[in-house]
Amino acid sequence: MIRIGILGYGNLGKGIESAITQNADMELKAVFTRRNPDSVTIRTVGVPVLHTDKLQEMKEEIDVLVLCGGSATDLPEQTPEYAKYFNVVDSFDTHARIPEHFANVDKAAKESGKTAVISVGWDPGMFSLNRLYANAILPEGKDYTFWGKGVSQGHSDAIRRVEGVKNGKQYTIPVEAALEAVRRGENPELTTREKHIRECFVVAEEGADLAKIESEIKNMPNYFADYDTTVHFITEEELEREHSGIPHGGFVLRSGVTGMNREHKHLIEYSLKLDSNPEFTASVIAAYVRAAYRMNKEGMCGCKTVFDIPPAYLCAQSGEELRKNLL
């Protein structure tokens, strides 16, 4: 059994808890929180919730610690810190800062002899892997990544900061015509506006100036100004009823050519359609927990990403079974 600790019990931590129940070789050992542990109720019977102060004491009880904090401030500190004592997996997703995060975590994990896997999930994660495989296969080609349809947490937060907005949710939606042009092998050059549209569902405060809210959202730099954005005003009840899920997904495509005269076109497409973004991310992490555990047992320490890990390490089945059943 792989004994797992979860640090942070938000949506992602809850997803890890439920993913563990789907993997017979995994066991949840403890959930760690910076809050008062008494205020946190988890769904797995008999598993303690402990304060992060207790992490050190639990060193020998935990094979892999899953870090479920945020990428902005939590993980840049937590992952290098806890890699000193634990095999760890995180979902660090600030693409631009991955090289720096990798270096910090690698140093800590190499010193401790632990295995740390960073940036696990679907983007970064499965989407990155598909970009890599497709680039390796078709060196002459063009990459496209589309996100959605799905809820963007950052954009939903941005809406809620607008004056007069009580609540709101934003969906990122790929432009179907752009996707189709890529699929036809046209290799289009696509602007930001041509790739995605943004759809907002907003609950306004009573008496708020709706036209002003709509204009403020649509013209918000970085978040909405470069997109075709639609704003729908709805009631709190409708928001709750129709938009309380956290779906997401997207598409990674590579269009390339082969042949002595580059006369043959090829299209590689990978796509995800997810009812629950955090639970899917957690499911990817669970597979990489298994890899981290095994790699550490085999003496492969330091920081790893999805690029460094032999696929077979993700599965509970033996190499023999995998070759027989899946190859």
Added chain:
Amino acid sequence: MIRIGILGYGNLGKGIESAITQNADMELKAVFTRRNPDSVTIRTVGVPVLHTDKLQEMKEEIDVLVLCGGSATDLPEQTPEYAKYFNVVDSFDTHARIPEHFANVDKAAKESGKTAVISVGWDPGMFSLNRLYANAILPEGKDYTFWGKGVSQGHSDAIRRVEGVKNGKQYTIPVEAALEAVRRGENPELTTREKHIRECFVVAEEGADLAKIESEIKNMPNYFADYDTTVHFITEEELEREHSGIPHGGFVLRSGVTGMNREHKHLIEYSLKLDSNPEFTASVIAAYVRAAYRMNKEGMCGCKTVFDIPPAYLCAQSGEELRKNLL
């Protein structure tokens, strides 16, 4: 530079030759043939065509030998034999015999200290990898593989063996309604007939009994009897004009659930649309040639499949560049 030898100059061997021109770190050193070398003209200037007798002499000149023979009789003998002297990559695709082939090749490669990668291509190959990743992520779910639209060599051969048939080509086509049911998360149980249809383009000999040919094809056991098959009689000119390509492709899907109550559905889909089946297969092989070369340099010998190889080994870029550009 990775110095590559090609054994067998059919469609796949030609695809390897052209893939090498797309990878700046690769160089074609020689093409080997069992035919009279004078009868084989290749497209790369200055590269010799040699008889397979000369392979042994070229041991020091070649880093990786790509075996482009057939899976029925060539590769079961060639891969274990040449793994004694070379790092090798093959595209052995008889799924049921992979365990046996693996064992034979592993023994030879471990004894020689060489690295052998078997069953590389898209199925087995990229499709297998996608089945593995999707199974690792969604342990509770259902797999689907659809092939096509594409030319099936085996089925085209079967048509051409029918009395009165001069020439013919067969397309395997996924049933769109079945694909859509899978995409909707319905987890259908699909019969052979419900998954694929078979479309045949046949050139009959003059005076042949067309009704008899059509009936013989449609009722051919294993090949066509279990499918909805359509037969079109066309002229040799039309066959040449419209059906001389070797396109293929297909879809790998996994539909699964997550959540404490398995209440969230997820769909992972991977698909390929290929103008040239052999050139795409060759492009996948080229990437695994790079991996075989590197793994051997690092002392990882024996038989490997796509499941055993860290993705980063496929790319010419460094780990640092990959993390920066693709993660």
